[in-house]
Structures are given as C-alpha cells and as structure tokens.
Amino acid sequence: MITLNNVSKVYSVKSGSITAVDDVNLEVQKGEIFGIIGYSGAGKSSLIRLLNGLETPTSGTIEVAGNRIGEIKGSKLRKARQEISMIFQHFNLLWSRTVADNIAFPLEIAGIPASERKERVKELVRLVGLEGRESAYPSQLSGGQKQRVGIARALANNPKVLLCDEATSALDPQTTDSILELLVDINQRLGLTIVLITHEMHVIRKICHKVAVMEDGKIVEEGEVLNVFRKPKAPITKRFVQQVTEPEETKETIAHLIDSYPSGRIVQLTFVGDSTEQPVVTSLIKNYDVKVNILQGKISQTQSGAYGALFLYIDGEETEMDRALQFLSDHQVEVEVVAHA
Numbered sequence: 001m002i003t004l005n006n007v008s009k010v011y012s013v014k015s016g017s018i019t020a021v022d023d024v025n026l027e028v029q030k031g032e033i034f035g036i037i038g039y040s041g042a043g044k045s046s047l048i049r050l051l052n053g054l055e056t057p058t059s060g061t062i063e064v065a066g067n068r069i070g071e072i073k074g075s076k077l078r079k080a081r082q083e084i085s086m087i088f089q090h091f092n093l094l095w096s097r098t099v100a101d102n103i104a105f106p107l108e109i110a111g112i113p114a115s116e117r118k119e120r121v122k123e124l125v126r127l128v129g130l131e132g133r134e135s136a137y138p139s140q141l142s143g144g145q146k147q148r149v150g151i152a153r154a155l156a157n158n159p160k161v162l163l164c165d166e167a168t169s170a171l172d173p174q175t176t177d178s179i180l181e182l183l184v185d186i187n188q189r190l191g192l193t194i195v196l197i198t199h200e201m202h203v204i205r206k207i208c209h210k211v212a213v214m215e216d217g218k219i220v221e222e223g224e225v226l227n228v229f230r231k232p233k234a235p236i237t238k239r240f241v242q243q244v245t246e247p248e249e250t251k252e253t254i255a256h257l258i259d260s261y262p263s264g265r266i267v268q269l270t271f272v273g274d275s276t277e278q279p280v281v282t283s284l285i286k287n288y289d290v291k292v293n294i295l296q297g298k299i300s301q302t303q304s305g306a307y308g309a310l311f312l313y314i315d316g317e318e319t320e321m322d323r324a325l326q327f328l329s330d331h332q333v334e335v336e337v338v339a340h341a
C-alpha cells in the first residue's frame with residue numbers, strides 16, 4: 001500500500017541545510033497499523049507530510065495507494081489526497097461549524113450532493129460514536145470527542161490510508177485509550193491501512209502491528225511489534241521499550257537484592273506471545289533441582305499477543321542453574337542474568 005525508496009528530505013535554512021529524512025526505505029502492507037516512533041526532531045512529521053504530498057522529497061520515490069506522490073500535481077494530487085486522509089494532534093476542526101458540518105466539509109469539496117452528504121454524515125457519526133452531538137460546536141466538545149470528529153471527517157471520502165500525526169498526544173490516558181480502540185475498530189471493520197507517528201511507546205504497544213524507530217532522520221530499527229519488544233537492538237529502541245515494560249531503575253533495584261543472598265542469580269525472563277501462556281516456571285521448579293523465588297512480574301497486551309517480564313531469584317548448583325536457564329531459552333523465553341552472587 002505504501003512504498004518508500006531511498007527517500008530524503010533536506011530543508012534549506014539560513015545556516016545551511018537540515019536533513020530531516022535521511023535515505024528512508026519503508027514498506028507498509030494493506031490493512032496494517034504501522035507506527036513510527038521517535039523523539040522530537042527525529043523527522044517523523046516531515047516523513048508523514050511526504051506521504052500525503054504536503055512536502056516533496058529531495059530525492060527518492062514515494063508510492064501511496066498506487067499514486068506516485070511527489071511527482072503528481074494539481075487535480076491528480078487533490079484526488080490522491082482523498083485517498084490519503086489525516087488526523088492531527090490539535091484536531092484542526094473548523095470552529096464555526098457544527099460537528100455534522102465539519103464532517104460534511106470534505107464531502108462538499110468532493111461535490112457530493114446534499115442528500116447523499118446527509119446520509120453519509122449520519123453513518124460516520126454512528127461509526128465514531130457521536131450520536132446526539134451532531135449540532136454541537138467544537139468548543140462544546142471534550143478532547144476525545146473533537147478527535148472523533150477529526151476521525152469521522154478523515155473517513156468521509158473512504159480513504160485507503162489514514163495518517164495519524166500524534167493523534168492522542170493532547171489527550172489524557174483514558175481518552176487516549178478510547179481513541180486508540182476506535183482506530184483499531186476502524187482498521188478491522190474497514191480494512192483501512194493506518195500509519196501513525198508518536199513519541200509514546202504505549203501507543204505502539206496498544207495498536208500497532210509493525211513499528212519503525214526513527215532517529216536523526218533515519219529508520220534505525222523496524223519490525224513486528226512483538227519481535228521489537230522481545231529483542232530491541234538499537235539503544236534508542238531499548239529506551240522506548242522500557243517506557244512500557246519496566247522503569248529503567250527496576251532492573252538496578254532488583255539487581256541490588258542479590259546482596260541479601262549468599263549465592264545464586266537474579267534473572268530477567270522475557271515472555272512473548274504463546275510463551276506467556278506456558279507454565280514454564282512450574283516446569284522449572286518441578287524438573288530442576290533449583291530454588292526459585294519470584295521477585296517481580298508484569299504482562300502487557302499488544303495487538304499480536306502478550307508480552308511479559310518476570311524477575312526471578314534462582315539458586316542451586318551452578319551446572320543445575322545453567323541447565324534450568326537453558327530449559328527456559330529452549331521454550332522461547334529470553335533469559336538475562338542481571339546479577340550473580
């Protein structure tokens with residue numbers, strides 16, 4: 001659905017030039033929820049603006065829903081933009097128009113007759129759960145409701161791709177979750193391809209199938225969300241993954257517990273997908289001559305299954321501990337010894 005080949009975007013500024021997007025290659029499949037995560041200044045906004053033709057690439061090619069973005073102009077670009085819709089952090093609603101008229105706006109531009117527009121607006125209002133609020137003005141709505149209007153408006157002309165620019169960053173955690181659930185619902189119901197940019201790993205964990213991590217204009221890591229969670233490679237990815245699994249200090253604090261034991265090891269186990277459902281710790285205790293003490297554990301859900309981290313204290317003969325840890329690795333559990341007495 002989306003293909004980027006060697007795409008760069010260089011801005012000319014007084015002091016020289018800034019490479020905001022640096023030789024990016026990317027492939028997004030139809031029906032996928034694809035997240036791009038990075039800190040401020042990584043180049044996410046520039047990248048997303050390239051996808052809907054608001055910026056043209058300095059080099060490279062971009063294809064979205066069969067359109068060669070960056071090469072088409074005028075009416076062709078306007079037509080392509082109907083297939084590539086966008087929602088924004090600050091909603092970008094028309095404040096003097098009601099909910100219904102905001103949603104109808106792109107239909108008016110597309111020249112849809114009034115009676116058809118009315119029907120379509122009704123459908124969209126239902127889809128995003130805004131029944132009863134059709135005549136309200138944006139200033140009378142909560143943040144979550146405003147974003148629902150933004151989503152309905154973005155879906156009005158049946159786009160093939162929905163781009164989300166930090167769509168939940170201005171919302172509180174509970175409202176964020178309800179908007180993310182709405183995006184998943186739309187993705188499943190309409191088969192819509194969604195590309196979102198964010199600086200919050202929570203958003204990636206909650207709804208994305210795939211993730212790309214951006215730093216200094218480059219994609220430094222990419223893959224299925226669960227795989228990236230299981231084995232983050234780049235240091236920046238590790239920091240993002242820690243945002244949702246354990247605070248950075250947890251490992252250190254737990255490692256210190258080893259001081260209270262005369263022997264043994266503290267290990268961190270990382271479970272992904274099916275391995276979270278297997279009783280591996282029970283098997284470990286039953287089949288190996290080791291003592292096990294559970295120190296801390298946490299399981300989070302992602303779109304493609306569960307992800308969990310468990311800290312254990314384990315003690316016994318060195319060779320028996322090695323065998324026990326090998327057993328865990330053989331059952332698709334990542335094992336890291338964080339402290340050794």
Ligand SMILES: Nc1ncnc2c1ncn2[C@@H]1O[C@H](COP(=O)(O)OP(=O)(O)OP(=O)(O)O)[C@@H](O)[C@H]1O
Binds near residue numbers: 020040041045
């Ligand atoms: N129109 C522009 N002209 C000049 N420089 C720009 C322009 N747009 C972005 N930049 C620069 O390009 C780099 C990447 O910015 P971009 O906004 O794409 O990053 P971002 O990851 O979206 O960050 P943020 O979340 O803060 O917007 C930054 O150094 C920024 O200052």
